[in-house]
Amino acid sequence: MGLAVAPARWVSPRVRLALMTVLLTACVQDHEGTVVAIVGTEEITAEELRHFVRRLAPSLVSDEAGQRAREEYLQTLVDREIALLEAYEKGLDQDPDLLKTLDEKKSEYLLSLYRDKEILPQIQVSEEEIHQFFDQQDMARERRTTAILVRTREQAQQIRAQLEAGSDFGELARKHSLDTWSALREGELGFVSRAAAERLLGIPVEVFDTLGTGQVSPPLPRGRNYHLVRFLADRPTDLQTHREAIRTQLQEEKQRAIEEEQADTLARQFNWQRVSAGTTLLKDKGAALGESGRLQLTDEEKRVPLFTYEGGAISLADYMALLRQHRIRAPRALLDSVFIDLLGRRFLQKPALFVAAAERLGLPEDPEVVQWVEKTRQVLLVRGIRQREVTDQIAIDEADVRRFYEENGEMFRRESFEQARRRAEVALRKALEKERFDAWIADLRQRYEDRVKVFPDRLAKALPDTLLDSLSRN
Numbered sequence: 001m002g003l004a005v006a007p008a009r010w011v012s013p014r015v016r017l018a019l020m021t022v023l024l025t026a027c028v029q030d031h032e033g034t035v036v037a038i039v040g041t042e043e044i045t046a047e048e049l050r051h052f053v054r055r056l057a058p059s060l061v062s063d064e065a066g067q068r069a070r071e072e073y074l075q076t077l078v079d080r081e082i083a084l085l086e087a088y089e090k091g092l093d094q095d096p097d098l099l100k101t102l103d104e105k106k107s108e109y110l111l112s113l114y115r116d117k118e119i120l121p122q123i124q125v126s127e128e129e130i131h132q133f134f135d136q137q138d139m140a141r142e143r144r145t146t147a148i149l150v151r152t153r154e155q156a157q158q159i160r161a162q163l164e165a166g167s168d169f170g171e172l173a174r175k176h177s178l179d180t181w182s183a184l185r186e187g188e189l190g191f192v193s194r195a196a197a198e199r200l201l202g203i204p205v206e207v208f209d210t211l212g213t214g215q216v217s218p219p220l221p222r223g224r225n226y227h228l229v230r231f232l233a234d235r236p237t238d239l240q241t242h243r244e245a246i247r248t249q250l251q252e253e254k255q256r257a258i259e260e261e262q263a264d265t266l267a268r269q270f271n272w273q274r275v276s277a278g279t280t281l282l283k284d285k286g287a288a289l290g291e292s293g294r295l296q297l298t299d300e301e302k303r304v305p306l307f308t309y310e311g312g313a314i315s316l317a318d319y320m321a322l323l324r325q326h327r328i329r330a331p332r333a334l335l336d337s338v339f340i341d342l343l344g345r346r347f348l349q350k351p352a353l354f355v356a357a358a359e360r361l362g363l364p365e366d367p368e369v370v371q372w373v374e375k376t377r378q379v380l381l382v383r384g385i386r387q388r389e390v391t392d393q394i395a396i397d398e399a400d401v402r403r404f405y406e407e408n409g410e411m412f413r414r415e416s417f418e419q420a421r422r423r424a425e426v427a428l429r430k431a432l433e434k435e436r437f438d439a440w441i442a443d444l445r446q447r448y449e450d451r452v453k454v455f456p457d458r459l460a461k462a463l464p465d466t467l468l469d470s471l472s473r474n
Contacts, residue, residue, distance in 0.1 A: 036462050037074060038453045039081035046462035049074060053463060053471065061471045069468055070459040079441050082448045084378055087385035098380050105376050107355045109369070114358040115259075122258050125250045133246050134239050137195040142237050143208065145197065146170075146187035149178045149227040156219035156226040163216050169230060178225060191235060193242065195249070203229055259350060266353040270309040274341055278306035278316055286334025295320060295334065307344050311356050314348050322347050390437045396429060404428040 037044040053073050062069040092098060134140070146169060150156050159172055170186025177183035189201070197203040202222040207229065211217055217229040266272075281304055285295050302317035322343065323333055332339040363369055405412060405424040412420035445452075 036455050036458050037078055039078055039448075040085050040451050042081055042084075044074070044077050044081070046458065049077060049459075049462050050467070052077060053467065056471065065468065065472075066465070067456070067459065070463045071456065073463065074454065074459065078452060078454070079445070080382055082444045082452065083382050083385055083441070085448055085451065086389075086444055087381040090385065090388075092381055092384050092388070093377070095384065098384055102373070102377055102380055105380075106364075106373055107351070109372060109376075110355045110358040110363055111351050113363055113369070114354045114361075117361075117363075118357070119255060119258055119262065123251050123254045125247050125254070129250055130243060130246050131239065133195075133250060134242060137193070138209070139193045139195060139242050139246075140236060140238070141234055142191040142193050143197070143234050144191050144232040145189040145201070145203075146173065146230045146232060147179070147182065147189055147201070147227045148173045148176055148187055149182075149222065149225055150176055151178065151225055153219045153226050156228055160216055160219065160228055163228070169216070187230075193237070196245075199249075201229075202227075263345075263350045263353055266357055267309075267349060270311070270353055270356055272307065272309045272349060272353065274307055274337070274344065275305050275313075278304045279337060279340065282306065282316060282319070282340070283335055283337075286331065289334075306340075307348065307352075309353060309356060311359070312352060314344065314352060318348065319344075386437070389440050390433055393436060394429060394432050396425065396432070401425045401428060404431075 034046045035043045036046050036049055062072045064072055087093065148156075148159055148169070150159065155176070159176060162172060163169060173187030174183050177187060182189055192201065194205060194208050197208045198205055203217075203220065207217055207220065211229070211231060213231050213233065215230065219226045220229060281301060285297065285301075289295065297316060297320070302315060302320075304316050305313035306316050306319050307314040319340075322328075326347065328343070330339075333343060334340075358364070364373075401421060401424050404427070405420060408424070408427070411427070412424060
């Protein structure tokens with residue numbers, strides 16, 4: 001049954017105007033009632049204050065009660081806004097490093113949104129696929145696994161010889177294994193399935209299938225190390241035990257496949273290509289590497305594009321950052337065009353093109369994205385101005401640390417001198433930063449006093465006693 005509609009009737013213009021005035025006045029009054037403070041042109045609403053208070057860590061809950069607690073919580077938000085005013089006043093919003101960080105965070109956010117909208121909806125895993133995977137991977141059996149992890153094949157061979165001579169596996173695991181968690185348990189890793197053994201432990205399928213109970217495997221590579229594996233017992237398991245793990249693995253595999261296909265399509269659409277001039281410069285610099293082994297690029301050279309696509313480019317600086325991030329030191333990363341292409345496709349192409357595709361879809365103009373970017377900008381500005389005005393102003397020398405250590409000896413009496421010295425330095429820096437921050441924020445409050453307006457009479461409604469009491473109880 002729908003809403004009842006009254007018969008239309010004529011209303012005089014004067015009455016209509018009066019009704020509209022009452023309605024607008026009520027809306028304005030309601031809005032004003034939700035604002036608990038104004039800093040500059042920014043309003044702090046009751047909902048923002050409640051949201052802030054509800055998310056407080058227990059250690060940050062005020063020791064005060066009632067109105068004093070409300071004012072203390074509001075002051076924190078006011079301080080944040082005046083710090084933001086100071087950041088703009090000092091021109092921090094134009095700082096190149098901050099703008100670069102903001103751009104990187106925006107790209108990460110757009111990449112995440114693009115995946116949510118264009119990739120994840122395509123990922124469907126059926127019960128039939130789960131059953132098929134369970135059967136194909138022989139997951140109806142789990143094996144109780146022990147292992148000894150060492151750095152080299154030679155070490156593994158030596159330990160295997162000791163085991164063949166009758167040494168105790170658990171004792172050797174405790175003594176030699178690099179995996180400290182399992183070493184404490186005599187090499188015990190627990191029951192694992194065939195798929196988990198291969199994917200998580202690097203145990204080949206044929207070893208899992210054929211190695212007899214109680215036998216020790218030959219040295220098996222595991223990452224950069226080697227391990228000896230021994231199975232102690234088998235047990236049956238059912239599909240229900242592994243259903244969600246299988247679903248997750250299949251979803252991840254499908255996502256990788258879909259993303260690879262999507263990246264190939266976008267590479268054609270956006271004309272992704274390696275730039276000859278950037279490649280030549282990279283090779284020339286790589287061939288002329290000095291003893292330091294570090295590529296030397298001028299600021300202008302860092303901006304030279306190595307890859308381009310419609311609407312964007314990957315610079316030499318971006319590529320070198322990739323090599324550092326993944327610790328790629330192979331000379332061919334600088335000298336081999338094919339390998340450079342491979343690294344570009346593997347690490348750089350997908351995120352760059354997904355962000356470009358997100359921009360083509362108009363996602364940056366979405367109101368939620370605009371709001372997210374602005375909030376992130378504000379977070380970076382507040383963090384940056386505090387770093388510049390507080391943290392970077394603290395200078396500590398060895399004499400300061402020793403004096404603090406001597407004045408607060410009770411804090412460090414159970415530690416070695418080196419441990420105590422490090423902790424004393426951290427504690428001293430923390431104390432000095434707090435002192436500096438308190439002085440800085442007090443100065444800001446004074447300088448921006450005429451740009452702050454607080455409405456104390458609205459705080460009780462914004463933060464009722466029931467909410468404050470719940471914080472104290474928690």
